[in-house]
Amino acid sequence: MQENAMQEKHREISNTNLVEIKQVTKVFRKQKVLNQVSLHIPKNSVYGLLGPNGAGKSTLLKCLTGMMNPTEGEIQFGGHVWSREDLNEIGALVETPPIYENLSAWENLKVRALLLGVPDSRIREVLELVGLANTDKKRSGAFSLGMKQRLGIAIALLNHPKLLVLDEPVNGLDPIGIQELRELIQEFPKAGITVLVSSHILSEIENTADHIGIIVEGEVQFEGNIHECENLEALFMDIVRKKRREGIR
Numbered sequence: 001m002q003e004n005a006m007q008e009k010h011r012e013i014s015n016t017n018l019v020e021i022k023q024v025t026k027v028f029r030k031q032k033v034l035n036q037v038s039l040h041i042p043k044n045s046v047y048g049l050l051g052p053n054g055a056g057k058s059t060l061l062k063c064l065t066g067m068m069n070p071t072e073g074e075i076q077f078g079g080h081v082w083s084r085e086d087l088n089e090i091g092a093l094v095e096t097p098p099i100y101e102n103l104s105a106w107e108n109l110k111v112r113a114l115l116l117g118v119p120d121s122r123i124r125e126v127l128e129l130v131g132l133a134n135t136d137k138k139r140s141g142a143f144s145l146g147m148k149q150r151l152g153i154a155i156a157l158l159n160h161p162k163l164l165v166l167d168e169p170v171n172g173l174d175p176i177g178i179q180e181l182r183e184l185i186q187e188f189p190k191a192g193i194t195v196l197v198s199s200h201i202l203s204e205i206e207n208t209a210d211h212i213g214i215i216v217e218g219e220v221q222f223e224g225n226i227h228e229c230e231n232l233e234a235l236f237m238d239i240v241r242k243k244r245r246e247g248i249r
């Protein structure tokens with residue numbers, strides 16, 4: 001009876017998470033870049049993945065978006081073990097936006113829409129959503145960095161994903177671009193889109209995410225609700241310094 005109750009409770013918890021990363025390890029040659037990483041991304045949250053340079057953030061996001069396979073461990077998506085079919089429900093912007101520079105924003109989206117069987121109405125919708133509806137025939141190669149990032153997000157959104165994965169999306173953006181992107185990201189959960197966003201910029205995550213995970217040198221050091229961290233900067237610095245001291249010993 002008690003066991004049933006525990007199983008029930010476990011199921012309840014699983015249902016609230018869109019993604020569960022379970023003890024994922026990634027080894028490149030002999031370097032263990034991710035070591036038994038376990039994270040829980042609640043449905044309809046903005047989840048901030050924080051970590052200093054080289055912590056393993058991009059590697060983890062690549063495992064989740066099918067660009068790499070974990071060496072060990074498991075990823076669950078929507079309550080089942082992740083498979084490549086889930087990529088239909090995952091939109092991603094990892095590293096540089098996949099843009100044909102000689103095409104306009106609309107044309108870039110049309111190329112993908114044809115592949116995905118998405119109607120033109122959806123192209124207009126995502127262009128509106130990311131604020132690129134008025135770019136007309138302008139070549140995307142002539143876009144500012146912020147506009148290119150937003151086109152990358154529009155491409156990731158075309159297929160109505162349940163999960164949007166953004167790796168360091170504010171890199172290189174000016175303060176206005178950052179603010180605009182922040183506002184855009186915060187709208188997504190209202191539309192049923194869970195956002196997993198990585199950054200090494202604390203203020204960015206502090207102002208955007210409602211849940212955070214901190215990884216340092218491939219290991220999870222903290223996971224929780226943003227409201228549980230009174231001073232994210234102090235927490236982050238403590239964690240990173242402690243981990244580095246351990247490494248030196």
Ligand SMILES: Nc1ncnc2c1ncn2[C@@H]1O[C@H](COP(=O)(O)OP(=O)(O)OP(=O)(O)O)[C@@H](O)[C@H]1O
Pocket residue numbers: 028033051052053054055056057058059060200
């Ligand atoms: N394809 C690869 N082959 C070998 N090593 C790799 C590869 N990709 C990443 N690494 C190594 O894995 C470690 C983690 O890299 P990763 O790019 O995941 O870190 P990150 O947290 O995204 O860092 P940043 O904040 O600088 O983007 C680094 O030591 C990197 O050199």
Ligand SMILES: [Mg+2]
Pocket residue numbers: 057058059167168
């Ligand atoms: Mg990275």
